[in-house]
Amino acid sequence: MKLLPRGKILFLMLLLLLEACATVPYTERSQFIMVSEGEEVALGARAFEDVKEKSTLSTDPALNVMIERVGRRIAAASAIEGYEWEFIVIDDEAVNAFALPGGKVAFYTGILPLCVDEAGVAVVMGHEVAHVIARHGAERMSQGRALAIGQAILSVALSTSAPVTREVVSSAYGIGAKVGVILPFSRSHESEADEIGVTLMARAGYDPATAVQFWTRMAKNGEGKRKASELLSTHPGDEDRIEKLNALMAEAEIEYQKSLAEHPEYNRAPERIVMPPQKPRAVKRPGKQ
Numbered sequence: 001m002k003l004l005p006r007g008k009i010l011f012l013m014l015l016l017l018l019e020a021c022a023t024v025p026y027t028e029r030s031q032f033i034m035v036s037e038g039e040e041v042a043l044g045a046r047a048f049e050d051v052k053e054k055s056t057l058s059t060d061p062a063l064n065v066m067i068e069r070v071g072r073r074i075a076a077a078s079a080i081e082g083y084e085w086e087f088i089v090i091d092d093e094a095v096n097a098f099a100l101p102g103g104k105v106a107f108y109t110g111i112l113p114l115c116v117d118e119a120g121v122a123v124v125m126g127h128e129v130a131h132v133i134a135r136h137g138a139e140r141m142s143q144g145r146a147l148a149i150g151q152a153i154l155s156v157a158l159s160t161s162a163p164v165t166r167e168v169v170s171s172a173y174g175i176g177a178k179v180g181v182i183l184p185f186s187r188s189h190e191s192e193a194d195e196i197g198v199t200l201m202a203r204a205g206y207d208p209a210t211a212v213q214f215w216t217r218m219a220k221n222g223e224g225k226r227k228a229s230e231l232l233s234t235h236p237g238d239e240d241r242i243e244k245l246n247a248l249m250a251e252a253e254i255e256y257q258k259s260l261a262e263h264p265e266y267n268r269a270p271e272r273i274v275m276p277p278q279k280p281r282a283v284k285r286p287g288k289q
């Protein structure tokens with residue numbers, strides 16, 4: 001095989017890096033993305049199938065209907081098309097929810113008591129849908145890839161083989177060896193998801209003031225028992241988060257009122273969450289393995 005001259009390889013890599021600029025909807029932040037939407041969607045869908053396979057899905061019809069309803073309303077409010085949205089409830093006491101690229105969102109039953117009602121679900125849903133439409137997963141993956149290209153440039157310069165491997169792509173999502181482990185987003189992604197999320201919930205006809213109440217409950221719940229979850233491990237500092245949310249309220253309230261005027265069917269008290277009775281846990285008998 002004839003190898004490309006080194007200068008040409010470096011030039012092609014530079015082109016790749018230059019083409020990689022995108023803009024986040026709503027916040028209009030410029031972001032560095034060098035993953036095609038098709039690839040992003042395919043990776044997200046594959047990882048989601050893995051998660052579903054390895055998890056116990058909730059069979060509670062009322063919970064599933066509610067999560068699906070909130071998800072559809074918020075995804076529609078985003079006015080961004082082209083995603084194949086899917087919303088699931090995983091039967092697990094972890095206080096968590098996560099989103100994968102391409103529109104795949106999962107709630108753990110453990111977070112539902114903290115949501116209290118449908119509007120509380122909308123807070124978390126808004127945040128997760130925001131991660132998807134802001135393409136935070138692709139951005140994180142691109143950072144990993146850029147690093148690999150950097151290494152490749154270095155190895156071309158050093159005349160060794162280029163190590164742009166699939167592992168880099170996989171590890172950015174926590175796919176592969178770490179299936180089911182959702183890597184936390186960075187703090188700036190979390191803040192951005194909060195901001196977009198509040199706008200989305202308001203546009204979907206859910207009272208945005210609920211966001212402040214929900215994150216206050218989360219902060220209290222998290223005190224002293226931070227768990228490794230997407231929502232808790234990378235929390236923007238609790239007080240900081242609530243302060244930022246409060247600053248968004250005036251504008252979100254306008255969106256909320258507009259949405260209520262446009263959709264008379266949204267004018268009703270949010271449905272309360274009724275948790276299914278706890279399953280009895282297997283008790284280990286003393287003296288037996």
Ligand SMILES: [Zn+2]
Nearest residue numbers: 185190193230
């Ligand atoms: Zn998040």
